[in-house]
Amino acid sequence: MGMTTTEPSTDPGPSAKVLGWLRAHAFELAIANLVANIGIVVTGAVVRLTGSGLGCPTWPKCTEESYVAHEALGINGVIEFGNRLLTYVLAAIAITVVIAVWNRRGTIRTLAIVIALGVPLQGVIGGITVLTELNPYVVALHLLASMAMVGLCVWLLDKIRSPEREAAPRNVRVAAVVTFVVGWLSLWLGTVVTGSGPHSGDLDSRRTGLDPALMSHIHAYAVYALIAATLVTLWLGRKNAYVRRVTIVLLVIELAQGLIGWVQYLTDLPVLLVGFHMLGAALISAGLARVLVSTRAHAA
Numbered sequence: 001m002g003m004t005t006t007e008p009s010t011d012p013g014p015s016a017k018v019l020g021w022l023r024a025h026a027f028e029l030a031i032a033n034l035v036a037n038i039g040i041v042v043t044g045a046v047v048r049l050t051g052s053g054l055g056c057p058t059w060p061k062c063t064e065e066s067y068v069a070h071e072a073l074g075i076n077g078v079i080e081f082g083n084r085l086l087t088y089v090l091a092a093i094a095i096t097v098v099i100a101v102w103n104r105r106g107t108i109r110t111l112a113i114v115i116a117l118g119v120p121l122q123g124v125i126g127g128i129t130v131l132t133e134l135n136p137y138v139v140a141l142h143l144l145a146s147m148a149m150v151g152l153c154v155w156l157l158d159k160i161r162s163p164e165r166e167a168a169p170r171n172v173r174v175a176a177v178v179t180f181v182v183g184w185l186s187l188w189l190g191t192v193v194t195g196s197g198p199h200s201g202d203l204d205s206r207r208t209g210l211d212p213a214l215m216s217h218i219h220a221y222a223v224y225a226l227i228a229a230t231l232v233t234l235w236l237g238r239k240n241a242y243v244r245r246v247t248i249v250l251l252v253i254e255l256a257q258g259l260i261g262w263v264q265y266l267t268d269l270p271v272l273l274v275g276f277h278m279l280g281a282a283l284i285s286a287g288l289a290r291v292l293v294s295t296r297a298h299a300a
Helices: 014-024 026-049 071-101 107-131 136-160 170-196 212-236 241-266 271-294
Strands: none
Touching: 014 026, 014 071, 026 071, 026 107, 026 136, 026 271, 071 107, 107 136, 136 170, 136 271, 170 212, 170 241, 170 271, 212 241, 241 271
């Protein structure tokens, strides 16, 4: 009888199939990363606006006796603890993105790693805000760090998939940088307004002591400067279809954000409008990053 030979199987194992799927959907996973980081800004706003900043009065435990919220903490404990749990969702998405782009050397992999490491760092900053009983300056750092994470997520998306383009002319690049810097000044001043206003996250947490009305007007002037810088960028980059498109999107977000800001100021800061304003701030951070990277060369 003749000998029979068994052909080696060419079917990849389950782990290889999963890895292949992750690599094929790296862009979609990076979008999820961006959405999750914007989402954590919104849920953080919910914590603050409902007065739940100290719903879990300590960290890393929720209370001295328990890592989880219990009935005695009420709805504020549920809200604060729920926001803490979302950090694990954020971390899971970020780690998945790192795995999906691990085979891509250079900026893409570096950005994915930095974003993933930023999640536990944000958790620590969040813990410090609790341990300092919502010190307004630490709270501001916590929010600005989230805004930076949003910007990094946009940069990563641009690197993974974006139209092939040459660098924009130098004057357009400079205008985009100025817009980015003025935008971040506006975001920072927004945190100063928040730290001076009534929505502190807890009735007993201290404020900056600055005049909320004065800081609101200073913040408004920064927003006017941002809109002006964006218009200059749009005018200088009008011949570049991609730069023009992303700058128009940023301008629309700025105008909508400015309108919400004025309405909430004139109506004594209703909670719902403040929440939308926080979402708008995250979208502006994303838009600033997108305009900035749109003026740089990109090889498809």
